[in-house]
Amino acid sequence: xxxxxxxxxxxxxxxxxxxxxxxxxxxxxxxxxxxxxxxxxxxxxxxxxxxxxxxxxxxxxxxxxxxxxxxxxxxxxxxxxxxxxxxxxxxxxxxxxxxxxxxxxxxxxxxxxxxxxxxxxxxxxxxxxxxxxxxxxxxxxxxxxxxxxxxxxxxxxxxxxxxxxxxxxxxxxxxxxxxxxxxxxxxxxxxxxxxxxxxxxxxxxxxxxxxxxxxxxxxxxxxxxxxxxxxxxxxxxxxxxxxxxxxxxxxxxxxxxxxxxxxxxxxxxxxxxxxxxxxxxxxxxxxxxx
Amino acid sequence: xxxxxxxxxxxxxxxxxxxxxxxxxxxxxxxxxxxxxxxxxxxxxxxxxxxxxxxxxxxxxxxxxxxxxxxxxxxxxxxxxxxxxxxxxxxxxxxxxxxxxxxxxxxxxxxxxxxxxxxxxxxxxxxxxxxxxxxxxxxxxxxxxxxxxxxxxxxxxxxxxxxxxxxxxxxxxxxxxxxxxxxxxxxxxxxxxxxxxxxxxxxxxxxxxxxxxxxxxxxxxxxxxxxxxxxxxxxxxxxxxxxxxxxxxxxxxxxxxxxxxxxxxxxxxxxxxxxxxxxxxxxxxxxxxx
Numbered sequence: 154x155x156x157x158x159x160x161x162x163x164x165x166x167x168x169x170x171x172x173x174x175x176x177x178x179x180x181x182x183x184x185x186x187x188x189x190x191x192x193x194x195x196x197x198x199x200x201x202x203x204x205x206x207x208x209x210x211x212x213x214x215x216x217x218x219x220x221x222x223x224x225x226x227x228x229x230x231x232x233x234x235x236x237x238x239x240x241x242x243x244x245x246x247x248x249x250x251x252x253x254x255x256x257x258x259x260x261x262x263x264x265x266x267x268x269x270x271x272x273x274x275x276x277x278x279x280x281x282x283x284x285x286x287x288x289x290x291x292x293x294x295x296x297x298x299x300x301x302x303x304x305x306x307x308x309x310x311x312x313x314x315x316x317x318x319x320x321x322x323x324x325x326x327x328x329x330x331x332x333x334x335x336x337x338x339x340x341x342x343x344x345x346x347x348x349x350x351x352x353x354x355x356x357x358x359x360x361x362x363x364x365x366x367x368x369x370x371x372x373x374x375x376x377x378x379x380x381x382x383x384x385x386x387x388x389x390x391x392x393x394x395x396x397x398x399x400x401x402x403x404x405x406x407x408x409x410x411x412x413x414x415x416x417x418x419x420x421x422x423x424x425x426x427x428x429x430x431x432x433x434x435x436x437x438x439x440x441x442x443x
Numbered sequence: 444x445x446x447x448x449x450x451x452x453x454x455x456x457x458x459x460x461x462x463x464x465x466x467x468x469x470x471x472x473x474x475x476x477x478x479x480x481x482x483x484x485x486x487x488x489x490x491x492x493x494x495x496x497x498x499x500x501x502x503x504x505x506x507x508x509x510x511x512x513x514x515x516x517x518x519x520x521x522x523x524x525x526x527x528x529x530x531x532x533x534x535x536x537x538x539x540x541x542x543x544x545x546x547x548x549x550x551x552x553x554x555x556x557x558x559x560x561x562x563x564x565x566x567x568x569x570x571x572x573x574x575x576x577x578x579x580x581x582x583x584x585x586x587x588x589x590x591x592x593x594x595x596x597x598x599x600x601x602x603x604x605x606x607x608x609x610x611x612x613x614x615x616x617x618x619x620x621x622x623x624x625x626x627x628x629x630x631x632x633x634x635x636x637x638x639x640x641x642x643x644x645x646x647x648x649x650x651x652x653x654x655x656x657x658x659x660x661x662x663x664x665x666x667x668x669x670x671x672x673x674x675x676x677x678x679x680x681x682x683x684x685x686x687x688x689x690x691x692x693x694x695x696x697x698x699x700x701x702x703x704x705x706x707x708x709x710x711x712x713x714x715x716x717x718x719x720x721x722x723x724x725x726x727x728x729x730x731x732x733x
Contacts, residue, residue, distance in 0.1 A: 196716060204709045226523040226686070232553065233516040233659070245553060263522065263535060266554050318687075339687055356691040368687025369523070373660060378693045390696035391706035396516070397608075397629055397658025399697030400690035401646045403668045406680035407689030416681035419494045426486060 201239070207391060210384050213241040216279040216307065218323075219266045220294050221253045224287030226369050227318045228266065231283060234376025237392045238384065244270040244279075248299060272303045280383065282311040286318025286338060286368070288427055292434050295326035301438075304329065313383075317366040317375055322431065324365070325350055326438035334360040338368035339409050340424045347435035370407075373398060491529065497681060500674050503531040506569040506597065508613075509556045510584050511543045514577030516659050517608045518556065521573060524666025527682045528674065534560040534569075538589060562593045570673065572601040576608025576628060576658070578717055582724050585616035591728075594619065603673075607656040607665055612721065614655070615640055616728035624650040628658035629699050630714045637725035660697075663688060 201208070215235050219228060235243055247253055247268035254265040284304070294300050304327035308314045316324050321337045324330050325348030334351045336358040337344065345352040356367045357378045364382075366375030377398070381389035406412040491498070505525050509518060525533055537543055537558035544555040574594070584590050594617040598604045606614050611627045614620050615638025625640045626632075626648040635642040646657045647668045654672075656665030667688070671679035696702040 200713050207705055207709055226519055229516055229519040263533060264556050370663060370686050370688040374691050381693060390694045390703055391709055393694055393696040394702040394706045395710055396660050397697055398660040398692055401664050402688055403671060404680045404683055406683040407687055412684040413680055415497055416684045419497055419681055420685055423490050
């Protein structure tokens with residue numbers, strides 16, 4: 154049973170941990186405390202065997218959409234959780250493998266993301282299809298026929314159809330949330346109604362195989378919730394410890410009903426036109442879906 | 444007063460929000476609901492003026508070290524918080540501006556980071572010097588004279604000297620934590636003693652101008668704590684709402700004393716050799732510091 158596990162099946166992060174024990178730098182400097190590559194590999198395989206009851210499971214194939222002007226933390230939170238798993242394969246998906254940076258005329262981002270896999274090379278059956286949020290990219294993608302067709306096709310077959318933040322508006326524009334309860338960023342939650350979905354204030358919403366998270370930082374709660382379903386709650390707890398996810402926000406202002414009035418007004422004012430544009434975009438998307 | 448603010452001083456994220464109202468995609472498709480570029484800019488400037496009492500302040504110059512085999516979430520958590528500020532300038536710092544990916548023989552990362560600024564081009568005086576964690580990169584950087592010299596020099600002048608996760612071991616190896624209380628990743632906390640620092644279990648530790656966070660996801664708590672000091676608690680709360688940071692972990696397992704025994708044993712076993720190597724590396728670093 155344990156022997157079925159191949160080295161290539163091992164999670165990136167924990168593989169890095171184990172492989173990291175063979176330190177090129179220290180070796181080059183003649184340091185004698187570092188284990189050899191062979192002993193690190195042996196240690197690694199021993200760990201995999203010893204803890205297979207915790208970390209084992211069939212290979213997971215995870216596809217994560219990336220796009221220009223998405224919000225990096227929306228992607229990196231869930232990615233960090235997924236990457237920590239053993240025996241998985243993660244695809245960062247876009248039309249092509251050119252880095253997705255900013256849309257024309259937009260500032261930043263400081264860290265452009267290079268897709269790993271073009272739509273045409275995406276595995277036919279994903280265990281997880283994931284869509285991050287971020288404006289204004291979300292609104293553009295909500296009207297991009299190529300992306301919507303890809304999501305609709307993959308979403309029909311995927312084990313779980315998922316999102317964080319305004320990513321749920323993209324899922325909705327692809328027709329994937331009609332009749333489902335879903336979460337979104339607090340300021341755009343009501344746009345879900347235009348897409349035939351029922352908005353929820355929950356941080357992570359599970360409705361059949363749709364799993365959607367709230368805004369930005371909800372991606373970490375979302376990721377742990379999902380891997381408890383994909384693997385086991387015990388493994389999700391190990392990942393939570395791995396990421397030292399014991400949040401202690403210095404303030405209690407992370408939701409509109411908890412934040413001071415000035416914070417809520419500032420962001421509501423900033424978002425006003427964007428939210429209007431999101432409603433209009435959603436209505437056009439629904440009209441096209443028929 | 445308000446007129447002092449220039450467009451280039453505006454925070455990336457909120458600039459994206461405002462600029463996003465001019466949607467290239469929708470415009471190209473002849474949609475008529477989108478505001479024009481001019482009206483979006485006007486809205487944006489009006490917002491800046493209206494909320495200057497909340498978001499105003501002198502320009503912040505923030506330098507964030509990046510390096511091969513760092514842990515992406517360690518960087519992206521604080522970066523997401525810093526990017527949301529108005530009137531700041533963020534540098535991703537390394538020896539050169541080639542993307543920092545993985546160390547030789549290491550897997551991943553899926554998202555390599557391209558530094559924006561080489562050490563030689565770093566502003567002389569940073570308001571914040573930040574170092575992310577991540578193994579095995581941390582151990583290599585702890586013995587890299589060029590990086591340590593850069594950090595020691597910038598750290599002596601910086602307004603705040605900061606880190607998340609194992610980044611504090613790098614600060615320590617640069618001699619910047621002698622006599623300070625500091626946080627680190629739970630598994631490497633005791634290595635701080637080898638570097639002349641006093642380890643703390645707090646999620647974010649402030650000791651004079653040293654502000655250090657615990658493992659990985661502590662970077663968000665760290666970021667908000669720091670901007671409450673750099674700007675105001677009111678602004679930090681607005682950023683918390685912007686990021687919808689209202690964490691609701693599905694389990695209570697994010698610290699060793701809270702996690703189930705199997706999770707703790709799994710990770711402790713995985714880390715055993717790495718922690719030994721970290722102690723040895725720290726002792727060599729201290730010997731060199733004299």
